[in-house]
Amino acid sequence: MTWQAxxxxxxxxxxxxxxxxxxSDIRLLAMDVAGCTYSTLILRMAEEVTEKQAQxxxxxxTERMTHxxxxxxxxxxxxxxxEFATAEEVLIPRPETELLVxxxxxxxxxxxxxxxxxxxxVLDLCCGSGCIGISFSKLRHGRDLVQLAxxxxxxxxxxxxxRERLQADCAVIQTDLFMQIEGKYDMIVSNPPYIETDEIxxxxxxxxxxxxxxxxxxxxxxxxxxxxxxxxxxGYLKRGGWLMYEIGCSQAVAVSEIMHKNGFAEVTVxxxxxxxxxxxxxxxx
Numbered sequence: 001m002t003w004q005a006x007x008x009x010x011x012x013x014x015x016x017x018x019x020x021x022x023x024s025d026i027r028l029l030a031m032d033v034a035g036c037t038y039s040t041l042i043l044r045m046a047e048e049v050t051e052k053q054a055q056x057x058x059x060x061x062t063e064r065m066t067h068x069x070x071x072x073x074x075x076x077x078x079x080x081x082x083e084f085a086t087a088e089e090v091l092i093p094r095p096e097t098e099l100l101v102x103x104x105x106x107x108x109x110x111x112x113x114x115x116x117x118x119x120x121x122v123l124d125l126c127c128g129s130g131c132i133g134i135s136f137s138k139l140r141h142g143r144d145l146v147q148l149a150x151x152x153x154x155x156x157x158x159x160x161x162x163r164e165r166l167q168a169d170c171a172v173i174q175t176d177l178f179m180q181i182e183g184k185y186d187m188i189v190s191n192p193p194y195i196e197t198d199e200i201x202x203x204x205x206x207x208x209x210x211x212x213x214x215x216x217x218x219x220x221x222x223x224x225x226x227x228x229x230x231x232x233x234x235g236y237l238k239r240g241g242w243l244m245y246e247i248g249c250s251q252a253v254a255v256s257e258i259m260h261k262n263g264f265a266e267v268t269v270x271x272x273x274x275x276x277x278x279x280x281x282x283x284x285x
Contacts, residue, residue, distance in 0.1 A: 003047055003049055004046065006054055010030075010058065013061050013065060017065040019064060025064055028070050029074070066209075069092060072210060080138075082138065086158075090158045091212065091215040093129055096246070096278055100191060101131075101135045103281060104189050105140065108144065120143070121144065121145045121183065121184070121186055123236070124136070124147070124149065124189050125178075125192070126215075127148035127155065129158050130155075130159030133189070137168045137169060142169045147170065148173070149175050151175065151176045178232050184237060186241050186242070188243050190225075190243075193215055194218040194226070195217060195218055196219075198220070199222075200213070230259055233284070234263055234284060241283070245280050245281070251280075255280045260282075263285060
């Protein structure tokens, strides 16, 4: 059987299982099996596949038919140009989260050297896979002291794995929000759980069945963690320090109000490429 015939056969299985984006998924899975880019795979369409390759792609597709995301099947996800390892107990890095990293880097570019020559301190709270803090550190070429924090055992283990994988100079702390955090920071970034509890059952099977609930559930109104973090953040931010969040697209007004009530100024909402509200940031005055 050729690659073209195999992919056509397995694509039909995905379509029959009503898998969204089946066409892009079969390309992604086949690329992993073939060990090449899609442009190279196109040139190999007439080549015969080995029995082992056919079995492996079939097994991948069988997993995907359960609505298990490809990122969990393959164990990796690209984010900000870096390849992060994934784990089923930890939220998959999302493309929309890249906007938070980009905005954090933009603000950091305006930082002046500290009088004593010390590095700026940055905290990634609810770090999950570590994609935000590690990407920030890499893009800033290690100019800052970056710490990544999460309560989840799985998230901490995965963040440490990605730290080593990407050779990032970051510290990793297991903590329930600020409980084990010490000192003050120039910036706190966070992509906390923000889905309303009742809304979780309406999400796609890929999210509802496979993403960890503790990384999704933001309580009844989705704002629990924004309140908790913002109310405590003043004790961990230097004056003029920044608090930056990823938000759900309908939460900009509510999160902005929470920040204003807790002493933050210059509160700004940034839209993603789809025109949806995605990041809220403010400066502690």
